[in-house]
Amino acid sequence: MISDDEVFAFWTDFQRPIGTYLYGRRMYESMVYWETASAKKGDQPEVLREFAQIWRAAEKIVYSRTLQVASSARTRIERKFDPDAIRRLKESSEADITIGGPELAGQAMSAGLIDERHLLVNPIVLGGGKRALPDNLRMRLELLGERRFRSGVVHLHYRVHNNFRNQTLRSR
Secondary structure: OOOHHHHHHHHHHHHOHHHHHEOOOOOOHHHHHHOOOOOOOOOEEEHHEEEHHHHHHHHHEEEEOOOOOOOOEEEEEEEOOOHHHHHHHHHOOOEEEEEEEEHHHHHHHHOOOOOOOEEOOOOOOOOOOOOOOOOOOOOOEEEEEEOOOOOOOOOEEEEEEEOOOOOOOOOO
């Protein structure tokens, strides 16, 4: 949840190096708004128009067993998450790749595909929804940076060390 103009401007700048978005169906259905968001000057603030342009320019891969047709350009639907295909995409991509959606991100974390974590912690408590982390996941994170916004939102940037990737965790 982006809570104010300062945070949205930061997040828009964050999106600039992204060439591919990997989405679960629900996240894609939320984000596809940007496909038709007005790009005409005066219809929206500049930062919103910039974000829409960045989003439209990127490739989108949607992982869904139920979505039949993509409603945005530069978008393809995959029925199954394939970690090896993502590894190949990472090796061949000249731009950054980002993942949106808790289930998909959890699968990528479990497969050891995540190099960095960016978290926006918002001072709002909402109950419900999908869990942000999968069961039996262990990741060592190294804090690379943080930023605090006037609204109380905090951005945390971590490097992920995947040296725990193939270990199975058991609860006792």
